Amino acid sequence: MVPTPALSLNMLIRKLESISRLSDEERRAIERLPITGRHLAAHQDIVREKDRPSQCCLLLEGWACRYQLLSEGKRQIFSFHIPGDIPDLQSLHLKVMDHSVCTVTQATVAFIPHEALRELTAAFPGIAAILWRDTLVDGAIFREWMTGIGRRSALEAVAHLLCELYVKLEAVGLARDHAYRLPLTQADLGDALGLSNVHVNRTLRDLRDNGLITLHGGKLQIDRWQELTGLCDFDATYLHLDRGAV
Amino acid sequence: MVPTPALSLNMLIRKLESISRLSDEERRAIERLPITGRHLAAHQDIVREKDRPSQCCLLLEGWACRYQLLSEGKRQIFSFHIPGDIPDLQSLHLKVMDHSVCTVTQATVAFIPHEALRELTAAFPGIAAILWRDTLVDGAIFREWMTGIGRRSALEAVAHLLCELYVKLEAVGLARDHAYRLPLTQADLGDALGLSNVHVNRTLRDLRDNGLITLHGGKLQIDRWQELTGLCDFDATYLHLDRGAV
DNA sequence: CGCGGGCTTGACACGCGTCAATAATCGTGG
DNA sequence: CCACGATTATTGACGCGTGTCAAGCCCGCG
Secondary structure, eight states: OOOOHHHHHHHHHHHHHTTSOOOHHHHHHHHTOOOEEEEEOSSOEEEOTTOOOSEEEEEEESOEEEEEEOGGGOEEEEEEEOTTOOTTGGGGTOSSOSSEEEESSOEEEEEEEHHHHHHHHHHOHHHHHHHHHHHHHHHHHHHHHHHHHHHSOHHHHHHHHHHHHHHHHHHTTSOBTTEEEOOOOHHHHHHHHTOOHHHHHHHHHHHHHTTSEEEETTEEEESOHHHHHHHHTOOGGGGOOOSSOO | OOOOHHHHHHHHHHHHHTTSOOOHHHHHHHHTOOOEEEEEOTTOEEEOTTOOOSEEEEEEESOEEEEEEOGGGOEEEEEEEOTTOOTTGGGGTOSSOSSEEEESSOEEEEEEEHHHHHHHHHHOHHHHHHHHHHHHHHHHHHHHHHHHHHHSOHHHHHHHHHHHHHHHHHHTTSOBTTEEEOOOOHHHHHHHHTOOHHHHHHHHHHHHHTTSEEEETTEEEESOHHHHHHHHTOOGGGGOOOSSOO
16 A cells, blocks of 8 residues: 555655756656655654654655643644645754654655755755755744744634645645545644643634534535634735745 | 954854854855845844845844734744844745844844855755754744743743743853843743733742742843753753754 | 544633733933 | 933732533444
């Protein structure tokens, strides 16, 4: 069930080309990357805090998230990742993991050795720039989450996250018509937003009762996109999805 | 009062060399960067949300911060910056600013054109890697702030920030003996931590009353470092100050 | 068909926000 | 060197948003 290397790297090439055109030489260099495919179950760690990984992980299928555990069992989720993402790309330049990465659903990933990535980026500054940019977008999303957690009400924060996920999924063709599969538990949402699972539940009911969304069996339908984005002041600029921006 | 170019770039070189040794050629290339010095008053914007800057800003003296304004006058501060930092390095690869940068105190900065930085990083992958790494450390700090805002109590969050600032300042020689100048208002701290200025005040008094810190006239003295770090579970790993890590 | 994880709901408590009034501090100009 | 206005810090009273605890429900899976 593990996809062939060619298929895997096509996913990466598509992602990079969504930002900036690649030369034939660059494309060929990427295709030569030595990768290892792997199938993972849900809720399984890929890298752990304090690890010193020697490879990065390209997500091909399924969802993953980055998180940290605190004393007293509290958890903070930093980001959710979808196919095409490299959640631990930062480990290329930061030796020690300061957080963990785990699967949310079952997932297919491709591991790429740091060594190969370092050679690739040294030889092709254009590719380095796109990958660098990708980590900068991560940073932009972290910032937006900070304002969500710090300065938005629970209702605004939940609405904002649902909008963000839709826009990200839509951009890679995994969502349309303001609907998508949402494989997160309410506790996951809470750990991402600094809320309790109970309060996430109340908040979702609120959104449902007001006819803004329909959420059932892991399928989310945003019924009134305009009102939802208005409610939480959603502005997708921070996702930097505009092309040709390197 | 604007420092000479040579002086400015020495600051950048020192910062880069604190991470990884530079070759003579690399050092010379950095020294050739065309820069413009400037002196700024406190509380003055350097770049604004929605701007499309064509240069980056190297902070030589004083403090700066990155922030975003929300409707209803709320503000979220994303980071504080000290001499040697390039707060808007991300603008090199993300065209549109999704937040603003402003001075906290009066400050001296050097502007470096994007074009020059792009040429530098294309020619010297080693320099590109160090700069990339720098933006990754920013990201790591963003993550830590997320858990501070989302999952720590006000007391823990304030303590954690005070520890972080000390370690960062100490690393560049701007603090020692667990003491430093803290030019932030209580409202600034609150906007960074998702708290009200009033509650920051209560929290600081709490820390003072318990003999952990002395804070007066912008001078902070951490009287019991062990207890303060213990209180908030501070672990400096996420600052990635260890050398030779690229 | 029974088990378990996730969802839902209610009751209650508390941390933190808000409002407001006063005191300390600082920069600035006379 | 002092007076003044403008921030900033401080404190108290009060309320609300969200957390916590606990119980029951639903549904998918073995």
